[in-house]
Amino acid sequence: MSEQLSESLPAQAIYAAPLPLSRLRARIFAILRRRPLLPLGIAVLLLALGWALFPGAFSHYDPLLGVPAQALQSPNAVHWFGTDYLGRDLYSRTVHGAALSLHATALAVLIALGTGVFLGVIAGFFGGVLDSVLMRLVEVLMAIPSLLLAMAVITVLGFGTLNIALAVGLSSVATFARLVRGEVLRWRTSVFVEAAACCGVGPWTIIRRHILAHAAGPVLALAALEFGSAVLSVSALSFLGFGAPPPQPEWGLLISEGRNYMIAAWWYTSLPGMVVAAVVLAANQLARAVQDTQGLSK
Numbered sequence: 001m002s003e004q005l006s007e008s009l010p011a012q013a014i015y016a017a018p019l020p021l022s023r024l025r026a027r028i029f030a031i032l033r034r035r036p037l038l039p040l041g042i043a044v045l046l047l048a049l050g051w052a053l054f055p056g057a058f059s060h061y062d063p064l065l066g067v068p069a070q071a072l073q074s075p076n077a078v079h080w081f082g083t084d085y086l087g088r089d090l091y092s093r094t095v096h097g098a099a100l101s102l103h104a105t106a107l108a109v110l111i112a113l114g115t116g117v118f119l120g121v122i123a124g125f126f127g128g129v130l131d132s133v134l135m136r137l138v139e140v141l142m143a144i145p146s147l148l149l150a151m152a153v154i155t156v157l158g159f160g161t162l163n164i165a166l167a168v169g170l171s172s173v174a175t176f177a178r179l180v181r182g183e184v185l186r187w188r189t190s191v192f193v194e195a196a197a198c199c200g201v202g203p204w205t206i207i208r209r210h211i212l213a214h215a216a217g218p219v220l221a222l223a224a225l226e227f228g229s230a231v232l233s234v235s236a237l238s239f240l241g242f243g244a245p246p247p248q249p250e251w252g253l254l255i256s257e258g259r260n261y262m263i264a265a266w267w268y269t270s271l272p273g274m275v276v277a278a279v280v281l282a283a284n285q286l287a288r289a290v291q292d293t294q295g296l297s298k
Helices: 002-008 021-034 038-053 090-126 128-143 146-157 161-171 173-188 191-198 203-239 251-261 266-297
Strands: none
Touching (some): 021 038, 038 090, 090 173, 090 251, 173 203, 203 266, 251 266
């Protein structure tokens, strides 16, 4: 009986052994052929992560201390990104600003991921009236522009980096919920799920071990993609003044401060903006690479 059941299972249902080294190497080379800029993107993300976790290791200037006599200096060997209107080192402020910006971004993605996965699993697995109610709620959330929804949440909660993270996370819940619901509906009627249910396995165990295990790839790809979008949203809200108050360095705030000096000091806005753009593009490269691994594994 067990042999007949195993023969009837689809290939995706059987937990494969680890890939041989040759196949793993071939898969990596195939991804690099499709995404030649992937190593650069990973390096950018690792650098930004290092800035966020260990800012003092990358810059020895105090981001809050300025020298008025050195105000608005152009990029040079001493001040790589130049200085701001108070003579503060702009590179140091960009490095230390990664902590606030990326911590808020990571928290936003975790909120969206956790809430979206829970709602998607509940709606897709149990179905019925619960599915209809949750999906109507998701459709309402998706009908509202994410930035507008985030601004509405911040208006209720108040300003601050933590509230920005919560607002951006809640505005992205619907995207995760729809994806997870689709994956749950895809795998819920699989033979191995029905076999587990017939053996008396509980619903939450089936969800955890069988359904979410197979849905992990698309969800991780979406999480990487949403990370880039969250960086933009957090920076945009900080640019509008909803984030940390001055003189705290935050990427969006740095860009906002420099807009009054665009003609006299182009680097003030351009260089922090290029950092934000590089992180977003790197996150998108990583997300596409994760999607490629899903295609190669089929």
